[in-house]
Structures are given as structure tokens and as C-alpha cells.
Amino acid sequence: MAEFPPLVFSGVQPTGNLHLGNYLGAIRKFVALQEKNDCIYCVVDLHSLTAQLVHDDLPGQIRSIAAAFIASGIDPKAHIVFNQSAVPAHAELAWIFNCVARIGWMNRMTQFKDKAGKDRENASLGLLAYPSLMAADILAYRATHVPVGDDQKQHLELARDIAMKFNLDFAERIRAHGKGVDITVGEEPVHAFFPMVEPLIDGPAPRVMSLRDGTKKMSKSDASDLSRINLMDDAETISRKIRKAKTDPDGLPSEVDGLKGRPEADNLVGIYAALADLSKADVLTQFGGQQFSVFKPALVDLAVAHLAPITDEMRRLMDDTSHIDAILRDGGERAGARADAVMKDVKDIIGFLR
Ligand code: AMP
Ligand code: TRP
Numbered sequence: 001m002a003e004f005p006p007l008v009f010s011g012v013q014p015t016g017n018l019h020l021g022n023y024l025g026a027i028r029k030f031v032a033l034q035e036k037n038d039c040i041y042c043v044v045d046l047h048s049l050t051a052q053l054v055h056d057d058l059p060g061q062i063r064s065i066a067a068a069f070i071a072s073g074i075d076p077k078a079h080i081v082f083n084q085s086a087v088p089a090h091a092e093l094a095w096i097f098n099c100v101a102r103i104g105w106m107n108r109m110t111q112f113k114d115k116a117g118k119d120r121e122n123a124s125l126g127l128l129a130y131p132s133l134m135a136a137d138i139l140a141y142r143a144t145h146v147p148v149g150d151d152q153k154q155h156l157e158l159a160r161d162i163a164m165k166f167n168l169d170f171a172e173r174i175r176a177h178g179k180g181v182d183i184t185v186g187e188e189p190v191h192a193f194f195p196m197v198e199p200l201i202d203g204p205a206p207r208v209m210s211l212r213d214g215t216k217k218m219s220k221s222d223a224s225d226l227s228r229i230n231l232m233d234d235a236e237t238i239s240r241k242i243r244k245a246k247t248d249p250d251g252l253p254s255e256v257d258g259l260k261g262r263p264e265a266d267n268l269v270g271i272y273a274a275l276a277d278l279s280k281a282d283v284l285t286q287f288g289g290q291q292f293s294v295f296k297p298a299l300v301d302l303a304v305a306h307l308a309p310i311t312d313e314m315r316r317l318m319d320d321t322s323h324i325d326a327i328l329r330d331g332g333e334r335a336g337a338r339a340d341a342v343m344k345d346v347k348d349i350i351g352f353l354r
Contacts, residue, residue, distance in 0.1 A: 002181045004195040008037045009143035011044035011084065011134070014061035015051045016220030018068050019228040020303075021208035023310075024274045025149030029203055031073040033147060039079040040141055040335060041069055043328075046084045046091060047134070050127040051115075051221075063324045064314070068231055070327070071313035082331030084137065089339035093136035093346065094129070097162050100169070101132050105158055111151070135159035139194045140339040147200040150207040151217060156199040163194035173349045193349060205274035211245040214263025232311055235304045242268075242300045247292045254288030256280050268292075272299050275306050 010030060012022060030041055043065040045058065055061060062083050069081050084090050106112060106128045116123035126133075134155050138146055139162075146156055167174065167190055174180040180191040210216040210227040218228045226241055233241070246264045253259060259266040259280070266280075269287075272295075273280045287295050317324055347354050 003183065004142055004144050004181055004192075006037060006145060007141055007143040008033050008039040008145045008147065008200075009042070009138045009141055010147050011042040011047070011137055012065050012069075013044050013048045013051065014055075014058065014065050014083075015048045017228075017230040017232060018065065019208075019218055019220060019230050020271065020307075021149065021205075021218035021228070022220075023068075023072070023231060023307075024205035024208055024271070025203070026147060027068060027072050027074075028274075029147040029200060030069065033145075033200070034074060034079050037145070039074075040143065040338075041074060041079065041081050042137060042335075043081075043083040044134075044137065047130060050124060050130050053124075062328070063321060064232075064318060066324050066328055067314045067317040068310070070317060070324075071310045076327045076331060080331045080335050081327055082335045083328055086328070086332030087140070087336045087339050089140045089336070089343045090133065090136050092343060093140050093339075094133040096346065096350070097132040097136050097139075097166075098129055100165050101135075101158070101162050103128075105161060106131060109154060109158065111155070131155045131158045132162065135162045138197055139163060140342055141335075142193075142195055142342055143197065144195045145198050145200055150201055153199055153201060156197055160196050163192070163196060164190075166194055167192045170349050173351070177345065177348050179345045179349060193345070203274070204277075204279070205270055208271060208274075209263060209267040211241055211267075213246065214265075214267045229303065229307070231307065231314065233307075234311070235308060238303050238307065239300045242296055242303065245296070247296075251289055251291045252284060252287045252295055254284055256284060258284075265292075268295070268299060272302060275302050 010026060012026060030039065033039055043062050045062055066081055070076060074081060109131055112128060115127060135158065138159055148156065164185065170193065171191060174193045175191055180193050183190055183192050185196055208218045210218050210222060212224055212227040222228060226244055229238055229241055245268060248262055248265060252265065259269060269280050269283050273283045344354065
């Protein structure tokens with residue numbers, strides 16, 4: 001049975017400062033995946049309008065995400081780094097997916113419910129359709145694997161639903177145009193134009209929590225800057241935030257089971273494990289029985305050693321905007337050529353004249 005050629009795609013919004021959750025949950029996985037895969041990494045500027053329509057410095061925000069990708073080790077020559085609005089296919093395919101997806105599917109998205117809050121009638125249409133654009137980002141390249149943090153799982157399930165409905169609704173035409181690939185979904189054989197994307201969520205830190213409240217995820221939008229470690233924080237700031245991180249009065253347990261019901265301790269151990277490339281069990285073998293007064297300074301040293309070179313490189317890259325802009329422009333051209341080829345087939349399948 002044929003298969004779609006493996007292709008990795010992911011996106012990060014240019015809103016607010018990137019933090020340790022973005023780094024451990026997403027960007028570090030992007031870096032690891034590029035060794036063995038063809039990868040496309042996108043700064044999703046169209047999506048960012050759903051969070052804030054008028055940005056103070058959108059160009060600067062876009063460049064800073066691209067700088068974080070590159071400073072973290074992504075190779076923009078071997079792979080593709082670009083900003084979403086540079087490739088019109090994203091918005092175009094999103095429109096088609098708006099007509100494939102059902103309003104009920106969108107209304108069920110927990111992120112929409114959280115972000116829209118009580119006054120849903122007043123949320124933008126873009127916020128509701130956000131997952132449709134996200135599906136278009138991925139499927140405009142017929143990408144197969146998507147590294148993301150845990151919070152994006154539901155959106156990726158929706159991307160599969162959209163792909164599946166398109167494949168079934170247009171099955172005959174996909175066949176008539178000779179553009180499909182025979183895959184199995186569950187037990188079912190499907191002649192598919194769009195692949196069933198696979199989320200890549202696992203890893204030591206799929207969900208990094210706030211330093212102030214271990215039950216809330218670390219987020220760009222948290223009012224307290226003490227809740228997160230930003231990629232642009234200097235060593236002194238990282239140290240202060242970790243020293244002030246909420247903990248309970250007990251020492252660290254020797255077994256992972258002992259972290260149950262202790263979200264703050266669990267989070268700090270998880271962060272240490274992810275940064276050191278160890279399991280939580282390994283970290284507890286080393287620190288079990290110790291107080292936070294011993295563990296926190298060790299975590300500060302580790303976090304600073306890991307993040308300082310990335311922060312320095314980001315600053316260096318941000319000082320030369322023409323270099324970043326050239327990378328984005330080149331990435332946009334290469335991404336555009338690939339998406340256009342897919343869009344030609346989509347248009348033929350639907351029956352648009354071109
Ligand atoms: P965003 O900033 O919402 O565009 O997110 C960019 C990437 O970071 C996505 O893959 C998210 O799933 C991931 N991410 C965001 N916050 C966290 C977190 N607290 N822990 C782990 N991953 C996260
Ligand atoms: N929704 C993602 C987030 O907030 C960002 C995103 C947009 C994305 N398009 C994507 C992630 C495509 C993966 C693939 O984190």
C-alpha cells in the first residue's frame with residue numbers, strides 16, 4: 001500500500017514572548033526532527049490576528065519567532081522557515097475547509113471556548129475558524145507529522161476530521177483525477193488526497209506548567225511574568241523566577257509516584273528532566289530526599305546553561321533584520337511553490353477553472 005511521503009509541519013504564533021513551554025513542548029522537538037525528516041516551520045501570523053487584531057510591532061514579533069527557531073538550531077537552508085501570510089495558499093485552502101468543516105465541530109473546541117469566554121456572540125469569526133486555518137497550514141503541503149504541545153491535540157483531531165470529510169466527499173473526483181493515495185484509516189481502506197496527520201506530542205515536557213500555579217499551563221498570556229521563563233530572559237531573571245517558583249514544604253520524593261498531587265514539584269522535576277534529557281525517575285534518583293533549597297539552584301544552573309546560548313544568538317539575529325527577512329523571504333518562496341502544486345490539484349478536484 002502506498003503511503004504519503006513523510007513531511008513535518010508546525011507553526012508558532014507571533015504573539016507575546018516565547019517561553020520555556022514553547023521551547024520544550026514544541027521548538028526543541030522541531031530541532032530534533034530535522035535530522036531525519038523534511039520539515040516546514042511556519043510563523044503563523046494570520047492566526048495571531050485572532051488573539052490581537054492590531055499589534056504594536058507585528059514585524060518584530062514575526063522576526064523574533066524566526067530568530068528563536070534559528071537560534072535553537074533549525075537549519076533554514078536544509079528545511080523551510082517562513083511566515084504564513086507570505087503564502088496565499090493557506091488562506092485559500094482555509095476557505096475551502098470552512099466549507100468542509102461544520103460549525104458544531106468548531107463550537108466544541110476547548111481553546112475556542114476558553115478564548116471566547118462567556119460572550120461568544122462577540123468573538124471574531126476568525127477565532128471560531130482558527131482550527132480550519134490550522135488544518136489548511138498542514139494540509140497545503142500534505143504534511144504527515146505535526147510536533148506540538150499537548151494543548152493542540154484537539155485541533156489536530158479536527159484536522160483529521162476535515163481531511164477525512166474532504167477525502168470522502170470528493171472520493172470519486174480524487175480517483176478520476178488520479179491524485180489519491182491508498183491508505184487505511186482504522187480498518188477502512190480510503191483513497192485519500194489529504195493524509196491523516198499524526199500529532200507528535202510525546203516528550204518529557206508536553207505540558208509545561210506555570211511557575212506560580214502548577215495546575216495552569218505556562219502561557220504567553222498569563223498576567224504574571226513570574227509565571228513563565230521567557231527565551232529572552234537573562235540569567236539573573238531566570239534565577240529569580242525559579243527561586244520564587246511556588247513549591248510545597250516537603251522535600252523531593254525518591255519515586256515518580258511521590259509527585260502525585262504535588263503539581264508544582266512535578267512541574268519543576270519535569271522541566272529539569274526535559275532540559276537535562278533525563279527521565280523524571282532519573283532526576284529523582286539524583287535529588288530524592290533533597291529540599292527545594294538544593295534542587296532549585298541546580299535547576300537555575302541547568303536552565304541558564306541551556307538557554308543562555310539561545311538567548312544570545314536570538315539577540316544577535318534580531319540585530320540584523322535584513323538577514324532574518326531574507327531567510328523568511330526565501331522560505332516563503334520555497335513553501336509557496338510546494339503549496340501551489342497542492343492547490344492546483346485541489347482546484348482540479350473541486351472543479352474550479354484555473
Ligand atoms: P503558541 O504560542 O500557542 O503558538 O504555541 C506554540 C507551540 O508551543 C505549540 O505547539 C504549543 O502546543 C506549544 N506550547 C505552548 N504552551 C506550552 C506549554 N505550556 N507546554 C508545552 N507546550 C506548549
Ligand atoms: N495553533 C497552534 C498554537 O497555538 C499554532 C499553529 C497554527 C500550528 N497552525 C499550525 C501548529 C499548524 C501546528 C501546525 O500553538
